[in-house]
Amino acid sequence: MEILKVLFNYFIFPGFLFTAVVGMFLTWIERKVSARVQMRVGPPWYQSYADFLKLLIKETIIPEGTSRFLFYLGPLLGLISMSILAVMLFTMNFSPQTSFAGDLIVMVYLLALPPIGVIIGGSASRNPFASIGASREMTQYFAYELPFLIVIAGIVLKSGGTIKFGEIIELQKSNGPFLYSISGIIFGMVMLLVMQAKLGFVPFDIPEAEQEIMAGPYIEYSGVALGVYKISKGMMLFLLPVFIISLVWGGITDWWAILKFLLIIVLIILIKNTNPRLRIDQTLKFFWIFLGILSIIGLVLAVNRL
């Protein structure tokens, strides 16, 4: 029975199936709100599901001379890591005793896997646009990972040195969310922008810039493989706000969490629709200099319990 429960957790709820369905719905919300901001009508609610179903019955074309293993590994990495992350986030939010030492570090690793999947897939595609996209993805990954790790370190500091996800949430429940302090606001802001880059939304959609390099790493993907990329993007759109709320805004166990979640989603969409795309060198400068310094200031404030 135990093994069935574990399988249910990873494949149905809250793992793959649940996250994917909600994620695709969020993708629709994102498209619809963007359309309304741009004075368009926007797609109907089932558009993302219809897109995915259509991709399932399409042929997956693999470019000649490509490693099949690497070509399929790219999309799968993102999907698997997001499924595991979903299970960890939800079980540890609702039953913090399941948390184990160092699970926060595991989560950071899991969040790093989707971009690595994109880099592997893009490099395996044997296409100039895909390799440019993959190299941009790599640069961007190194750009946003620096402030992200500083912020994670800051949160660990604020929670008194624990690297247990469950304990961080417990601590916030008893002492109030980290966000209600100066350093917490800085951490929240930096995390929001890092998330925008992790999701690959404007102004940080540089790796897939369809106007410059025609979707970059995804250019050779079709059929199921492309669908898997899209689905893991949707799952990220669902899980990253949950991750932020858990770390700085008091967890997702109360009803307020839904409002907080929607607020973050709206912020993402607004940033997406009120900015042009940056260049890759500008992104690097933005994350390393501006956000890097900001997060270090946050770190110093956190040390001084502000």
Place this chain on the structure above:
Amino acid sequence: MNEINSKYRIVPIGPYHPLQEEPEFFKLIVEGERVIDLEINLGYNHRGHEYLAQTMTFDQVPFLVERICGICSNSHPYAYCLAVEDICGIKPPPRAQYIRTIIGELERIHSHYLWLGLAGHFIGYNTVWMWVWRYREPLLDLFELIMGNRNHYAINKIGGVRRDILPEDYPKIEEYLDLLEEKTTMFTKAILDDPVIRARLEGVGILKKEDAIAYGVLGPTARASGIAIDVRKDDPYDAYDKVDWDIIVFEEGDVLAKAKVRLLECFESIKIVRQCLKNMPEGPIETRIEDIPAGEGIGRHEAPRGEVFHYVRSDGSNMPVRHKIRAPSYMNIASNVAAVKGYSIADAALILAAVDPCYCCTERTIVYENGVKKYTGKDLLRLSWEKTEELKRKYRR
């Protein structure tokens, strides 16, 4: 580029441009993200307009040259009519001159709006794209109200214009100009005040003044590089010397300057149309021409992208024996070689589009439902007439 070694890569944009949907081939030679050189290949689509024009009568040619381009579809017939009138040595009556000027300026606004939207799209700012094109839409409705067509207005004929602008349409035009002025102000502010847009456009794709002169660029591309050329001022025709307006010139030569030139030119165009409407003389709208004598003539018109030049030679028969067309984009596209070198691929897509290369394709609609053709050409014509009638009912109460 014989000395290409293994560290250079080729990034192809084309032969079918994925964004501009046009047959043109830009071969970017890059080192990492940096553009080292550019090779331009044009001429994938040869339509033989000049020869076709020589097989038609003088009166048919305006409808042919109108179809050279869907966006500046007024500029080519305009320049052609000026050329034939040059052969005959006549001028259209004042009212026709004013109408031509109004249509020419409205066309400039709609073309500049089109470019602005595309520029937004090229830097990934889709909100600008959609908003700008939304406010371009009423202008197309206005064209339909005045001339019965959204594009391909067929307003010019040798010796005058084919349709009058009715006095009851003036308030509608004025109303639209007010909307347009408000929105152009909004876009100008939004684009000049946004630090992220500035970061993407400022200092990017600089075309130096000497390069601009060497490549012989025209229109807004030249005016953004500090060359004050404009046929409307240099060689005034029709009503352009009877109204008060300025040439917009910027010295920087980057993409931001090109955007600024186009935005501010929209204000100048609004100014010109307002004055023309105010001072519109009464009278006939065309001069009857019986015969076109033997001889040659040239017509120059400042199209939204620069000077359009038409040369027509007549031997006294009813067909031109030679018709030569020079479109401004042909000159402007070549200058990309000077503008794009040294910038990154991310900027290249924008720089290549910053000269506003002419978009020569308009689509025709056929609607299929369950495999059955729903609308025939006749149905579409009927739908189009119905919409024109509806617009007339709406605005000519």
